[in-house]
Amino acid sequence: MTNSRQLQPGALSMSNKSSFDSYRRRFLGGVASTVAGMGVAPGVVLHSVGHAKPAGDAVTGDVRWGMLIDTNKCAAGCDDCVKACDDEHGLTGFDRPETDAQWIRKVTLKDKQTGHTQTLPLLCQHCEKPPCVDVCPTGASFRREDGIVLVDKHICIGCRYCMMACPYKARSFVHETLQDQKPFAPRGKGTVESCTFCVHRVDNDRTPACVEACTAENHNAMVFGDMNDPDSELSRQLKKYNSRQIRADLELNTGVRYRGI
Amino acid sequence: MRITVIKLWCTVLALGLLPGMPALLNADDSLLPVIPEAQHRVSEAQGCVEPVEKMRKDHMEYILHQRDETMYEGIRTRQHSLVECINCHVSDAPDAARYGSTEHFCSSCHKYASVQIDCFQCHADRPVKTSRHNSLAPGTMRLHGKSVVEKDDLLNDKLQATAAGGTVHE
Numbered sequence: 563m564t565n566s567r568q569l570q571p572g573a574l575s576m577s578n579k580s581s582f583d584s585y586r587r588r589f590l591g592g593v594a595s596t597v598a599g600m601g602v603a604p605g606v607v608l609h610s611v612g613h614a615k616p617a618g619d620a621v622t623g624d625v626r627w628g629m630l631i632d633t634n635k636c637a638a639g640c641d642d643c644v645k646a647c648d649d650e651h652g653l654t655g656f657d658r659p660e661t662d663a664q665w666i667r668k669v670t671l672k673d674k675q676t677g678h679t680q681t682l683p684l685l686c687q688h689c690e691k692p693p694c695v696d697v698c699p700t701g702a703s704f705r706r707e708d709g710i711v712l713v714d715k716h717i718c719i720g721c722r723y724c725m726m727a728c729p730y731k732a733r734s735f736v737h738e739t740l741q742d743q744k745p746f747a748p749r750g751k752g753t754v755e756s757c758t759f760c761v762h763r764v765d766n767d768r769t770p771a772c773v774e775a776c777t778a779e780n781h782n783a784m785v786f787g788d789m790n791d792p793d794s795e796l797s798r799q800l801k802k803y804n805s806r807q808i809r810a811d812l813e814l815n816t817g818v819r820y821r822g823i
Numbered sequence: 824m825r826i827t828v829i830k831l832w833c834t835v836l837a838l839g840l841l842p843g844m845p846a847l848l849n850a851d852d853s854l855l856p857v858i859p860e861a862q863h864r865v866s867e868a869q870g871c872v873e874p875v876e877k878m879r880k881d882h883m884e885y886i887l888h889q890r891d892e893t894m895y896e897g898i899r900t901r902q903h904s905l906v907e908c909i910n911c912h913v914s915d916a917p918d919a920a921r922y923g924s925t926e927h928f929c930s931s932c933h934k935y936a937s938v939q940i941d942c943f944q945c946h947a948d949r950p951v952k953t954s955r956h957n958s959l960a961p962g963t964m965r966l967h968g969k970s971v972v973e974k975d976d977l978l979n980d981k982l983q984a985t986a987a988g989g990t991v992h993e
């Protein structure tokens with residue numbers, strides 16, 4: 563745990579926590595066990611039902627969300643992941659590329675010696691030891707128990723220290739008054755923001771928008787999953803293939819790993 | 824000296840107004856806020872997610888509490904969620920009132936009570952029903968790489984190799 567502001571599970575429990583939640587939990591528990599008990603042909607194991615977290619449960623450090631990006635499969639000129647992210651979070655530009663919000667961007671790498679070029683998507687690397695959290699004077703930048711790095715915009719003062727500290731230039735500052743934000747992506751002038759690993763989707767057992775778009779287009783360059791679960795597709799691939807962290811020398815233990823760079 | 828005079832004036836004014844006050848309050852109901860109806864009721868007996876009296880007084884506590892639980896702990900129960908308040912209390916018509924208008928549920932009262940909040944500088948003040956988030960039930964997606972596979976596919980080497988990210992040699 564790198565962040566002193568992180569709350570203990572249950573620390574926020576309200577005395578009159580409603581029976582609504584406990585009912586819901588019992589109900590969902592019942593559904594999960596029914597599904598798990600359903601017959602499947604012998605020898606066929608469905609790796610599923612696993613991750614669904616009841617809405618009323620707190621996230622824990624048992625999970626660490628991560629991503630593997632295979633740059634060999636990342637097509638030059640394709641920006642489906644970027645478009646999906648913009649759409650998901652309502653990131654609209656003001657025709658000022660220098661300052662417009664950018665949570666994920668395509669970067670082209672060129673080997674000067676050989677002239678070989680490749681492209682890859684760059685986003686917040688969800689560092690285990692995030693410099694953005696270290697420098698934040700208000701405690702607004704924080705790392706969730708499950709490894710997702712976020713900004714609590716309620717207390718962010720917009721000083722932008724974190725933008726300076728991030729080695730990946732992953733953060734943006736909102737310069738303009740905004741309207742029509744997406745319900746699950748509150749954003750506002752004067753605060754800093756970055757990729758949230760689509761935390762609103764992940765909490766609902768869904769995959770980040772960029773990964774979904776990449777997969778839907780059959781590029782399959784991105785895999786999302788739980789690095790702590792040896793059975794997840796992500797862990798299997800990480801174990802099988804060589805992958806790298808960008809700027810591994812900084813020893814931030816990033817949650818996003820790359821193949822083919 | 825000046826202060827004493829002002830105080831005196833205030834007293835005179837207040838005394839002069841007092842007898843007329845009840846009449847003033849009764850006289851003009853149009854001064855009270857018109858609060859738009861919610862779209863649903865939790866139950867016939869209890870309209871809102873908590874008894875209405877409690878909601879009037881404490882809704883901000885519930886929302887504040889939920890805010891931290893959601894942000895830091897990923898707790899996404901719907902009962903005290905601001906998104907759900909908006910979904911129920913604001914119409915999803917394209918021309919629905921925005922925060923700031925007396926016809927918007929939240930501002931109808933805040934205006935009357937001279938309360939200034941900044942929730943809606945960042946949060947959506949109208950429901951977005953078309954959002955893909957709401958159209959999919961939890962658990963129907965790819966389960967973070969642990970995709971549910973059909974039996975036929977599972978026994979097919981080609982699929983396994985592809986799913987594992989390997990190159991398939993035909």
Ligand code: SF4
Nearest residue numbers: 686687689692694728
């Ligand atoms: S990539 Fe940058 S913004 Fe993301 S956790 Fe690391 S330092 Fe923070």
Ligand code: SF4
Nearest residue numbers: 698718719721722724
């Ligand atoms: S801009 Fe906000 S999140 Fe970043 S360091 Fe300053 S207060 Fe923290």
